[in-house]
Amino acid sequence: MEELKTIQWFPGHMTKTKRRIEAQLRLIDAVAVLLDARVPYSSCNPDLRSIINNKPRLVILNKCDMADAAQTKKWIALFREKGIAAIALDCKSGKGMNTFVPAVKNVLSDKLKAWQAKGMTGRTIKVMVVGIPNVGKSSFINRLAGQSRAKVEDRPGVTRGNQWFTVSKGFDLLDTPGVLWPKFDDKAVGEKLAYIGSVKDDVLDTEHLAGRLLEYLRDYFPEMISSRYKLTAEEIAQVQGYELLSLIGRKRGMLISGGEINTERAAATVLDEFRSGVLGKITLDKAEDHHDIKI
Numbered sequence: 033m034e035e036l037k038t039i040q041w042f043p044g045h046m047t048k049t050k051r052r053i054e055a056q057l058r059l060i061d062a063v064a065v066l067l068d069a070r071v072p073y074s075s076c077n078p079d080l081r082s083i084i085n086n087k088p089r090l091v092i093l094n095k096c097d098m099a100d101a102a103q104t105k106k107w108i109a110l111f112r113e114k115g116i117a118a119i120a121l122d123c124k125s126g127k128g129m130n131t132f133v134p135a136v137k138n139v140l141s142d143k144l145k146a147w148q149a150k151g152m153t154g155r156t157i158k159v160m161v162v163g164i165p166n167v168g169k170s171s172f173i174n175r176l177a178g179q180s181r182a183k184v185e186d187r188p189g190v191t192r193g194n195q196w197f198t199v200s201k202g203f204d205l206l207d208t209p210g211v212l213w214p215k216f217d218d219k220a221v222g223e224k225l226a227y228i229g230s231v232k233d234d235v236l237d238t239e240h241l242a243g244r245l246l247e248y249l250r251d252y253f254p255e256m257i258s259s260r261y262k263l264t265a266e267e268i269a270q271v272q273g274y275e276l277l278s279l280i281g282r283k284r285g286m287l288i289s290g291g292e293i294n295t296e297r298a299a300a301t302v303l304d305e306f307r308s309g310v311l312g313k314i315t316l317d318k319a320e321d322h323h324d325i326k327i
Contacts, residue, residue: 049211052194053083059158060206062088062140064132065327066163066172069099069120072107073317073325074224075164079213081326084162088139091118091327092132094168097125098309106319116327123172132176133203158204165210166230173197173207224316229307242299243273245306248316250276256312260305277302 057063063084068075072093091111096104104120111118117139121128136159137144147155161169176199195207212230216222225231227245249257250268257268261280271279274295281287281298288294305311 049209050079050083053080053160053162053208053211056160056194056206057084057087060087060160061143061157062090062136062159064090064092064136064159064161064205066092066094066161066167066169068164068167068228068230069093069096069104069107070315071224071228071317072319073322074221075167075228075230076325076327077162077164077211077213078326080162080211088143089116089327090132090135090139091116092172093118093120094123094172095309096120097122097127098313100313100315103315103319110319110323110325111327114325114327121172123168123175126175129175133200136203154202156202156204158206160206160208162208163210164212164225164230166228167210169207169210173199173205176200176205227303227306227316229303233303238303239274239277239295239299242302243277245273246276246280246302247273249306249311249314253312253314256314260311 065076065080065084093099093104093107108118108120117135119128119131119135121131123129136157140157144157147153161173163169177197178199194209197205197207199205210230212225216225222231223241223244226236226241233241246257254265254268257263257276258265262283263279267279268276277295277298278293280302281293281295284298284301286294286297286301306314
């Protein structure tokens with residue numbers, strides 16, 4: 033099955049988002065960079081690195097409950113090797129959420145000591161939360177704040193403006209809309225971001241996308257496809273992406289008039305089940321393959 037065409041998706045509001053982030057950096061003490069634990073490399077926006085510049089930062093591998101735990105540990109170790117503070121958490125289950133505030137204070141330890149020396153012990157810590165669309169920024173803030181004050185939907189491009197939230201005494205977070213970069217030079221990166229839903233499905237051929245995802249899973253996680261869709265190893269090995277999608281559609285009884293398989297419905301099912309973690313704990317970006325990552 034051919035690769036997806038180079039994905040380009042950069043609406044006008046993303047240019048505005050970048051400008052707002054740059055304008056408000058002077059107001060904040062640190063930046064929390066949310067990455068998707070399933071694709072830490074692919075979900076790292078190279079444009080944000082230049083915008084953030086030298087601000088203290090903390091990397092957060094969100095959605096760790098849907099990622100391979102061994103790979104998540106390797107990613108945390110890799111970031112720390114590079115001198116970048118990093119933690120893993122899952123904002124839906126709440127796993128690891130209690131490590132966030134202490135981790136930020138550790139990153140800002142020198143600044144906090146300087147404040148204390150100047151008698152500014154009550155000063156509020158202000159942290160900007162950044163990341164690509166659909167990485168879970170609003171869900172993360174809601175979990176910390178203890179109530180649903182940031183708009184949350186499982187689709188990219190929901191948060192439209194920068195919003196401040198007090199999550200505890202003396203600790204404020206600035207939520208920002210998700211921002212991608214204008215062009216994915218690496219087609220594999222674009223595909224992976226499409227798999228996790230960071231690129232809107234309505235600008236993609238979802239049947240082709242689901243077929244590509246199934247080919248990847250067949251090559252690296254064949255047992256997950258076999259178990260979930262009741263397919264034999266022989267059936268999986270003998271067909272390519274679209275044919276595999278058709279097999280799944282037939283197994284699930286997704287038929288339309290004349291007995292034709294509804295591959296559009298099958299594609300939506302496959303993508304939804306991958307994105308929700310139903311297929312299993314999967315990490316698409318391996319830490320050992322991406323020692324060149326920069327934040």
